Amino acid sequence: METTTSLLGVDLGGSKIEAAIMDAAGVVTHRARCPTPKNSYEDTLAAIRELCEQLESETGLPDRRPLGICTPGSPSPETGLMRNCNSTALNGQRLLADLEDCCARPVRIANDADCLALSEASDGSGAEADSVFGVIVGTGVGGGIVIRGSLLQGPNAISGEWGHNPMPLDRLATLPPALSPSRLCYCGRQNCIETWLSGPGLALSHEQLHGDGISVGELSLEHPDDAHRASLSLYADMLATALGGVVNLLDPELIVMGGGLSNIPSLYREVPALLARKLFSDVCRTKIYPAQHGDSSGVRGAAWLWRDTVSASS
Numbered sequence: 001m002e003t004t005t006s007l008l009g010v011d012l013g014g015s016k017i018e019a020a021i022m023d024a025a026g027v028v029t030h031r032a033r034c035p036t037p038k039n040s041y042e043d044t045l046a047a048i049r050e051l052c053e054q055l056e057s058e059t060g061l062p063d064r065r066p067l068g069i070c071t072p073g074s075p076s077p078e079t080g081l082m083r084n085c086n087s088t089a090l091n092g093q094r095l096l097a098d099l100e101d102c103c104a105r106p107v108r109i110a111n112d113a114d115c116l117a118l119s120e121a122s123d124g125s126g127a128e129a130d131s132v133f134g135v136i137v138g139t140g141v142g143g144g145i146v147i148r149g150s151l152l153q154g155p156n157a158i159s160g161e162w163g164h165n166p167m168p169l170d171r172l173a174t175l176p177p178a179l180s181p182s183r184l185c186y187c188g189r190q191n192c193i194e195t196w197l198s199g200p201g202l203a204l205s206h207e208q209l210h211g212d213g214i215s216v217g218e219l220s221l222e223h224p225d226d227a228h229r230a231s232l233s234l235y236a237d238m239l240a241t242a243l244g245g246v247v248n249l250l251d252p253e254l255i256v257m258g259g260g261l262s263n264i265p266s267l268y269r270e271v272p273a274l275l276a277r278k279l280f281s282d283v284c285r286t287k288i289y290p291a292q293h294g295d296s297s298g299v300r301g302a303a304w305l306w307r308d309t310v311s312a313s314s
């Protein structure tokens with residue numbers, strides 16, 4: 001395979017598209033972005049191509065370099081059609097093949113949680129860890145798994161999708177009476193972890209418990225309002241319960257968290273202590289850290305999808 005000294009990544013989000021050139025040490029040297037075109041798949045493809053060509057023109061790098069792209073969902077390994085995209089109109093589109101045609105270059109694709117896990121395992125919070133479970137807790141809940149530097153990709157292309165496992169029944173059985181344990185998920189199942197641990201899930205819990213709204217920025221265990229603290233404590237316990245299932249199965253060295261709710265500092269004190277009680281183990285050595293690269297995880301992880309092409313001398 002041809003080697004390179006820099007990598008090209010694109011993060012395709014619901015409101016904006018960001019492209020970046022990253023060097024072999026993980027330093028983003030150039031960025032470009034534009035709003036995500038509304039209601040036009042063809043315009044979205046064209047916008048991605050233009051961003052790539054703009055960066056190649058600005059940097060003087062050889063054009064038609066391989067592209068890594070971060071998306072909200074993933075292509076079905078059976079049909080190649082996008083699925084599980086909860087925030088864009090990509091579902092049902094043959095995105096990977098269409099991008100390769102439109103941009104005239106090879107393309108690799110991964111969802112946002114996989115890109116977070118790969119970015120952090122490559123040169124972020126998990127750079128020293130052998131096994132990393134990357135978690136996104138934001139508008140949705142997703143996960144990705146990196147083992148010894150490689151993204152785990154199984155036959156169904158759903159590795160790490162813990163957000164659509166059900167919240168354990170024993171946890172639902174001990175909810176406060178005001179919370180109904182029957183939340184319908186957009187995927188068609190009931191009580192998916194996402195329905196409880198996403199931002200909208202937390203807001204719904206707080207509203208049902210206390211009758212008013214809540215914003216993530218306000219959440220803190222030091223908050224003077226008892227209701228805020230109670231909602232956050234419940235959230236931390238449910239998060240620990242859900243992560244307990246992951247640790248029993250995967251036993252990762254590190255859990256790294258991204259997404260809006262990962263910015264709540266007290267989670268990193270509360271959840272590890274709670275997690276230790278949820279495991280089939282007498283110890284819990286798994287660490288939980290926030291993502292080091294924050295909002296850049298998508299575009300960086302997308303670029304790292306071509307890590308095997310970086311030349312050793314670079």
Ligand SMILES: [Zn+2]
Nearest residue numbers: 164185187192
């Ligand atoms: Zn679901």
